[in-house]
Amino acid sequence: MKKEILIAQVILDHYHAKLDHLFDYLIPEYMQTLIQPGMRVTVPFGRNNRLTEAFVMTIKYRQKVDQPLKELAHISDDAYAMTATQIELVQWMKKSYLCRYIEGIRCFVPNNRTGKKRVLWVHCQLESDELAEQQMKMKRAPMQQKILEVLHDIRHAPLASLLKMTGASNGAVKALAAKGLITISEEIVRRNPFKDLLTTPYPEPILTDYQERAMLLIRGHWEKKPDTPVLLHGITGSGKTEIYLQLIKSTLEQQRDSILLVPEIALTPQMVQRFRGRFGDQVAVLHSHLSEGEKLDEWGRIHRGEAKIVIGPRSAIFAPCQNLGIIIIDEEHEHTYKSEQAPRYHATEIARQRCRLEKAQLLLGSATPSLESYHEAEHQKLLLVELKERAAGGCLPQVEVVDLRREAREGNRTLFSRSLIAALEHCLGKKHQAILLLNRRAFATLVMCPRCGYVAKCSQCDISMKWHRKEQVLKCHYCGQKESVPENCPECGELVSFQGAGTQKVEEGLQSLFPHHVVARMDQDVTRQKGSHQAILERFEAKKIDLLVGTQMIAKGLDFPNVTVVGILLADTSLNLPDFRAAEKTFQLMTQVAGRAGRGTQEGKVILQTFQPDHYAVHLSAIQDYHRFYHEEIQIRQRFLYPPFSRLIQVTFWSESEEAVAKAAYHSAAAIRFLLEKSGYGEHLEEVMEPGPALIAKIENRYRYTLLMKSVQIPYHIMRKTVKYLLMEGRDRYISPMVTVTIDPDPRFVG
DNA sequence: AGCACGCCGACT
DNA sequence: GTCGGCGTGCTC
Numbered sequence A: 001m002k003k004e005i006l007i008a009q010v011i012l013d014h015y016h017a018k019l020d021h022l023f024d025y026l027i028p029e030y031m032q033t034l035i036q037p038g039m040r041v042t043v044p045f046g047r048n049n050r051l052t053e054a055f056v057m058t059i060k061y062r063q064k065v066d067q068p069l070k071e072l073a074h075i076s077d078d079a080y081a082m083t084a085t086q087i088e089l090v091q092w093m094k095k096s097y098l099c100r101y102i103e104g105i106r107c108f109v110p111n112n113r114t115g116k117k118r119v120l121w122v123h124c125q126l127e128s129d130e131l132a133e134q135q136m137k138m139k140r141a142p143m144q145q146k147i148l149e150v151l152h153d154i155r156h157a158p159l160a161s162l163l164k165m166t167g168a169s170n171g172a173v174k175a176l177a178a179k180g181l182i183t184i185s186e187e188i189v190r191r192n193p194f195k196d197l198l199t200t201p202y203p204e205p206i207l208t209d210y211q212e213r214a215m216l217l218i219r220g221h222w223e224k225k226p227d228t229p230v231l232l233h234g235i236t237g238s239g240k241t242e243i244y245l246q247l248i249k250s251t252l253e254q255q256r257d258s259i260l261l262v263p264e265i266a267l268t269p270q271m272v273q274r275f276r277g278r279f280g281d282q283v284a285v286l287h288s289h290l291s292e293g294e295k296l297d298e299w300g301r302i303h304r305g306e307a308k309i310v311i312g313p314r315s316a317i318f319a320p321c322q323n324l325g326i327i328i329i330d331e332e333h334e335h336t337y338k339s340e341q342a343p344r345y346h347a348t349e350i351a352r353q354r355c356r357l358e359k360a361q362l363l364l365g366s367a368t369p370s371l372e373s374y375h376e377a378e379h380q381k382l383l384l385v386e387l388k389e390r391a392a393g394g395c396l397p398q399v400e401v402v403d404l405r406r407e408a409r410e411g412n413r414t415l416f417s418r419s420l421i422a423a424l425e426h427c428l429g430k431k432h433q434a435i436l437l438l439n440r441r442a443f444a445t446l447v448m449c450p451r452c453g454y455v456a457k458c459s460q461c462d463i464s465m466k467w468h469r470k471e472q473v474l475k476c477h478y479c480g481q482k483e484s485v486p487e488n489c490p491e492c493g494e495l496v497s498f499q500g501a502g503t504q505k506v507e508e509g510l511q512s513l514f515p516h517h518v519v520a521r522m523d524q525d526v527t528r529q530k531g532s533h534q535a536i537l538e539r540f541e542a543k544k545i546d547l548l549v550g551t552q553m554i555a556k557g558l559d560f561p562n563v564t565v566v567g568i569l570l571a572d573t574s575l576n577l578p579d580f581r582a583a584e585k586t587f588q589l590m591t592q593v594a595g596r597a598g599r600g601t602q603e604g605k606v607i608l609q610t611f612q613p614d615h616y617a618v619h620l621s622a623i624q625d626y627h628r629f630y631h632e633e634i635q636i637r638q639r640f641l642y643p644p645f646s647r648l649i650q651v652t653f654w655s656e657s658e659e660a661v662a663k664a665a666y667h668s669a670a671a672i673r674f675l676l677e678k679s680g681y682g683e684h685l686e687e688v689m690e691p692g693p694a695l696i697a698k699i700e701n702r703y704r705y706t707l708l709m710k711s712v713q714i715p716y717h718i719m720r721k722t723v724k725y726l727l728m729e730g731r732d733r734y735i736s737p738m739v740t741v742t743i744d745p746d747p748r749f750v751g
Numbered sequence B: 001a002g003c004a005c006g007c008c009g010a011c012t
Numbered sequence C: 001g002t003c004g005g006c007g008t009g010c011t012c
Helices: A084-097 A101-108 A129-137 A142-154 A159-166 A170-179 A209-224 A240-253 A265-282 A292-303 A314-318 A347-358 A371-378 A404-409 A418-429 A503-513 A532-541 A582-594 A616-622 A626-640 A658-678 A682-687 A716-727
Strands: A005-012 A023-026 A040-045 A050-062 A117-124 A156-158 A182-189 A230-234 A257-261 A283-285 A309-312 A324-329 A361-366 A383-387 A398-403 A433-437 A446-448 A466-468 A473-475 A482-484 A497-499 A519-522 A547-550 A563-568 A605-610 A647-655 A692-699 A702-711 A740-745
Touching: A005 A040, A005 A101, A023 A040, A050 A084, A084 A101, A084 A347, A101 A314, A117 A142, A142 A156, A142 A170, A142 A182, A156 A159, A170 A182, A209 A230, A209 A240, A209 A383, A230 A240, A230 A371, A240 A257, A240 A265, A240 A324, A240 A361, A257 A314, A257 A347, A265 A283, A265 A309, A265 A532, A283 A292, A309 A314, A314 A347, A324 A347, A347 A361, A371 A383, A371 A626, A398 A404, A398 A418, A398 A616, A404 A605, A418 A433, A418 A563, A418 A605, A433 A582, A446 A466, A503 A519, A503 A547, A519 A532, A563 A582, A582 A605, A582 A616, A582 A626, A605 A616, A616 A626, A647 A658, A647 A716, A658 A682, A658 A702, A658 A716, A682 A702, A702 A716, A716 A740
Parallel strands: A230 A361, A230 A383, A257 A309, A257 A324, A283 A309, A324 A361, A398 A605, A433 A547, A433 A563, A519 A547, A563 A605
Antiparallel strands: A005 A023, A005 A050, A040 A050, A117 A156, A117 A182, A446 A497, A466 A473, A473 A482, A647 A702, A647 A740, A692 A702
């Protein structure tokens, strides 16, 4: 019988379209018992046989090979191999997100270039007292003597601190080691991302009846249908976190791992604090703000099973748990779960795949579930569990809608309505705190001509410039370009005026209204430095701040019982964005911010200011009626065939040349239609929309065109395949090489 | 990506 | 005559 040949199919650790396929290598005899799919290897590559890192995807057997193959050079000795399910997920990601193999692999595999952190310890070798005394009396160099004396008392110390204590140099220690009087050992220490985190025990509370019932429902459901996910719809303050803690506790009891996703890094510390308070060092955290070393250490702890609970933002969905029991996604509706870079995955989708492959359970939690999820629950694809009462016993805050049109008619053109001022005065009088939301991104300080309507725009990005008062400049928030402020309108010469208000202006306005109280601001400008976000929250919690003004980032997760008033300065901003999810986003934001009020025993009040008090997203969020909102919105989605009644693919074309992008976009659209027609979908070509300039038509001097496809009758995978063909094999025929193309399957922002 | 091959201009 | 510019093409 002929001997079989073992071949490893590998993906090179290089980011290039031409290398995005499997390469075959012979597995040398001695490796055959060691090699496993998922391992990291080194292979000779190219004419020069340059050694290159690669990942083994599959191992195949052949009787003969048609072309001479090279052999694997060696197996990397790290323990960070991908598991079989991870390999399967990489393949699935490539297909679903049209990304490259290596982009998928890099989600799972840590950057190995950073070594481990080592600490040298010095140990005293003088054991018995007699010998020690004898040795001590010997004549010795003064420094070495001093080291011995110090070390004799404390027995051992880290080298660095020993040198500091004695003032000795490394040479003195080395000399003693050479004489055998001391030894030096190496300890690999874990870089601890929790060193600044104060952990206090977080005891188990008694569950409310609603929480108890929810737990029973969830457990009972998973006993019967372990592979159907659960959607936990709980109003703000209903104690969803406690449900997460309980579910993770039972997972832990079964010796299985848990992953808890939170919408953003800024929210991890407070979640981690609670979980570490309950579960201690079994909790690991994974996110991009950790240093490379910290990341690697946490990764290793999870991989080895030392940490069984992982908390983090979307990328934590790739945590190397070996025995996954549950994945929980908090605030499931948040758009931050969608990656905006390749691979453009959605964490919930990855979670579903992982749960399917690893036989784990999936729980989605939200106060305002995404339309897609709730629609699935309505069709029994998810089990809906509701928490309708606040855990602390308080009721939902009362929301007062203030009509800004009327306010203006009656002479108040500021962003502080009379109702809001009255509410704040009342609140501060009782020594309570208040939160004010202003979504600056959509409604910021801009320079405008009151006569001709001219607005200062960035010459590179087609975006209105934002006025920064402190620096006295205009800044573009997309490319960062600065310009001086014109005094007169460049179009008609009229004196310009400053329109709108940013958080900064609100902060100042508030301070002058309440000069004896402390006003603080939290937005991207203030929280850019690491840790400042946390610092502001700590000051707020310690009641050193009375009024907190901020952007969206103050809407999420904050749980301060002393906050009794929440002001939404302008609800309309997100409503007017040209995006089919604008109403949903507005509803979610309003509900969430409102939920910050009255979380303690005192009643909360919300002032919602708007120019459109009759819009359903505004008044339904004011009465906090999710179900009615869902039914209004789902009808609109159905009528216009938006998700969940369709799936979208958005292709964006970028180029310095406007002519080239436009051409590429129109040619691509035509090509896609042609290809679809050839595949027999000629009846439904209207599902490929007309391409056009993107909502932000120019960023950093690059023009953008978008092409949207709405899959209703044409199956999604056919559309995906067609787009993929266009960009791979057909690319040269339809798209100029000057144009960059990005494909976004299931985009979160359309435009 | 990285590297060799290849085909044209200015130099000891 | 050669040195070197970076356009083109290939890598199991």
